[in-house]
Amino acid sequence: MSAMANPFPQAAATWSLPYRGKVAMAGLIIAESAIFTIFVVAYLFYVRKSLAGPTPREVLETPIF
Amino acid sequence: MSSNAITIPGVQIDEKPWVDTLHEWVTTVDHKRLGVLYILYALLFLVIAGVEALIIRIQLMFPHNHFVSPGVFNRLFTMHGTTMVFFMGMPILFGFANYLVPLMIGARDMAFPRLNAFSFWLSALGGFLLYFSLVGANGLYGAGNAPDVGWWAYAPLTARAFSPGHSTDYWTLALLVSGFGSIGTAINIIATILCMRCPGMKLNRMPLLAWLNLVMAGMVLLAVSPLTAAQFMLLIDRYLGGHFFDTQAGGSAMLWMHFFWIFGHPEVYILIIPCFAFMSEIIPVFSRKPIFGYPVMVAATVCIGFVSMSVWAHHMFSVGMNSYANSFFTITTMAVGVPTGIKIFNWLGTMWGGRIQFKVPMLFCIGFLFQFLIAGLTGVMLGSAAFASQLTLSYFVVAHFHYTLVGGVVFGVFAAIYYWYPKITGRMLNETLGKLHFWLFLIGFHLTFDLMHIPGLLGMPRRIYTYEPGRGWDTLNLLISVGGFIQAIAVVIFVANLVISYFKGKTAGNDPWDAWTLEWSTSSPPPAYNFASIPVVASRRPLWDLKHPEDPDSQYE
Numbered sequence: 001m002s003a004m005a006n007p008f009p010q011a012a013a014t015w016s017l018p019y020r021g022k023v024a025m026a027g028l029i030i031a032e033s034a035i036f037t038i039f040v041v042a043y044l045f046y047v048r049k050s051l052a053g054p055t056p057r058e059v060l061e062t063p064i065f
Numbered sequence: 066m067s068s069n070a071i072t073i074p075g076v077q078i079d080e081k082p083w084v085d086t087l088h089e090w091v092t093t094v095d096h097k098r099l100g101v102l103y104i105l106y107a108l109l110f111l112v113i114a115g116v117e118a119l120i121i122r123i124q125l126m127f128p129h130n131h132f133v134s135p136g137v138f139n140r141l142f143t144m145h146g147t148t149m150v151f152f153m154g155m156p157i158l159f160g161f162a163n164y165l166v167p168l169m170i171g172a173r174d175m176a177f178p179r180l181n182a183f184s185f186w187l188s189a190l191g192g193f194l195l196y197f198s199l200v201g202a203n204g205l206y207g208a209g210n211a212p213d214v215g216w217w218a219y220a221p222l223t224a225r226a227f228s229p230g231h232s233t234d235y236w237t238l239a240l241l242v243s244g245f246g247s248i249g250t251a252i253n254i255i256a257t258i259l260c261m262r263c264p265g266m267k268l269n270r271m272p273l274l275a276w277l278n279l280v281m282a283g284m285v286l287l288a289v290s291p292l293t294a295a296q297f298m299l300l301i302d303r304y305l306g307g308h309f310f311d312t313q314a315g316g317s318a319m320l321w322m323h324f325f326w327i328f329g330h331p332e333v334y335i336l337i338i339p340c341f342a343f344m345s346e347i348i349p350v351f352s353r354k355p356i357f358g359y360p361v362m363v364a365a366t367v368c369i370g371f372v373s374m375s376v377w378a379h380h381m382f383s384v385g386m387n388s389y390a391n392s393f394f395t396i397t398t399m400a401v402g403v404p405t406g407i408k409i410f411n412w413l414g415t416m417w418g419g420r421i422q423f424k425v426p427m428l429f430c431i432g433f434l435f436q437f438l439i440a441g442l443t444g445v446m447l448g449s450a451a452f453a454s455q456l457t458l459s460y461f462v463v464a465h466f467h468y469t470l471v472g473g474v475v476f477g478v479f480a481a482i483y484y485w486y487p488k489i490t491g492r493m494l495n496e497t498l499g500k501l502h503f504w505l506f507l508i509g510f511h512l513t514f515d516l517m518h519i520p521g522l523l524g525m526p527r528r529i530y531t532y533e534p535g536r537g538w539d540t541l542n543l544l545i546s547v548g549g550f551i552q553a554i555a556v557v558i559f560v561a562n563l564v565i566s567y568f569k570g571k572t573a574g575n576d577p578w579d580a581w582t583l584e585w586s587t588s589s590p591p592p593a594y595n596f597a598s599i600p601v602v603a604s605r606r607p608l609w610d611l612k613h614p615e616d617p618d619s620q621y622e
Binding site: 015017018019020023024027028030031032033034035036037038039042045046049 | 298
């Protein structure tokens with residue numbers, strides 16, 4: 001169960017990576033944006049729609065025929 | 066699994082009380098333990114949802130059968146579908162991502178270990194909520210005791226008028242909670258891969274498993290979030306007097322369909338892309354060749370990620386969209402087949418001319434390749450609006466997506482378990498039992514899902530409770546059910562193999578497959594800190610370079 005000694009060469013490398021906090025925050029913003037995009041789409045879908053209809057009969061009418 | 070214990074010769078230490086061990090597992094933030102928890106949790110749900118599938122198949126074994134009532138039948142297929150997608154498929158793939166990504170990129174843990182634990186327990190709570198509906202959903206109404214609205218829960222069936230009681234609420238909450246867990250895990254995977262790679266591991270040197278999980282995690286952010294939003298709207302409809310999906314008050318059932326499938330179709334790729342990752346790691350090792358066309362594999366995956374976000378309405382060809390929408394979604398669906406075909410070509414290219422070793426993981430990979438190809442071909446058929454209009458909601462569709470999810474995802478997961486079990490436990494799985502599992506599962510799979518296409522073509526609708534005799538479906542349904550039981554026997558052998566090998570399996574050693582990626586450079590199971598010191602890599606196959614200093618890959622990349 002003990003770890004192997006590291007077999008890889010220890011090279012002095014210039015190695016920089018993005019900061020994990022920034023990447024995670026960007027991911028969170030993307031996810032939240034996707035959630036709110038759906039809300040906005042729903043809003044745009046319904047805006048100015050009639051409150052009087054459609055009636056159940058219209059809803060159940062098959063659009064094919 | 067991991068331990069940082071130091072062995073001192075001549076000193077015997079008493080075993081910890083089981084309560085301490087349990088406490089350590091419940092409170093762990095170690096990516097390997099959380100990975101194992103994800104996998105065990107998913108395997109539990111695989112068994113539960115598998116039993117549900119068997120009951121469904123007993124019901125459909127004969128015409129005019131009444132093994133369960135129609136109401137129970139509705140609950141069974143709803144729970145089976147929801148469980149397999151959300152509480153088996155996603156957790157097991159997140160489990161492998163958790164376990165393998167840090168090890169393969171030379172990191173000591175995920176970027177956010179506590180977020181990782183939080184995400185797992187959210188997912189676990191989601192599964193618990195779904196099955197708690199069996200106890201709690203009755204409420205005061207005496208209504209149904211488990212969700213029965215199907216895994217896609219089309220409106221207006223989810224409205225309170227048609228789904229009284231709380232069963233649909235449990236479905237909604239379970240998916241909401243596990244959705245937040247998925248988003249947390251996806252953020253963690255992205256941050257880990259982009260920010261925690263060991264020195265030298267540039268993006269073009271990352272193992273394909275890391276690349277593909279990066280794409281998968283990006284898709285989770287974009288695909289699971291719309292489902293979360295839609296679930297909020299459904300809750301508003303059910304409890305706050307909203308009418309988003311209430312068709313009798315001006316709401317739109319179509320809108321729910323769009324929102325669900327904006328999630329639902331990318332979800333298929335979220336499930337299959339990690340299995341592509343398993344193929345991309347396992348096939349080269351057992352073909353004794355590096356992967357063929359690494360850059361193209363990465364590009365094809367990224368391409369799949371983008372294109373698959375624009376194909377969702379091919380699930381809706383029969384609902385009356387206009388011809389422009391039908392044409393658009395037909396074209397995009399055909400287009401997503403191209404990068405997928407490229408991947409299959411490259412895996413075959415990897416095997417071509419290789420010294421193929423037919424070990425159990427490789428057998429499952431070969432099964433995956435052929436089955437996923439057929440699933441893709443029936444997918445292209447159903448991607449055509451005219452064809453889908455004829456066969457939508459038939460057993461042909463059921464056969465197609467089970468070919469993808471069982472022939473693809475489940476075979477991929479089995480390959481991964483046989484391949485990485487030695488690393489996770491330090492023991493080899495029994496090869497003979499493994500081959501028995503493979504052949505039985507393969508036979509059962511093909512008996513069930515090859516034949517299932519035919520009653521679909523003959524007009525058998527999906528979700529049908531029972532059927533009239535003499536329509537040409539009887540013998541086929543009997544054989545389909547027999548195939549289901551053969552698969553169940555295979556899974557019992559698999560579970561027995563997991564348990565027996567854990568205690569009595571052959572010791573694995575660090576690198577039992579003579580593989581090339583970093584996880585095989587540390588002990589089996591790895592210590593809590595993964596690597597004594599962080600490795601430095603110079604190629605895509607660092608362990609190959611180490612074993613073959615006379616001919617390292619770094620000379621050629």
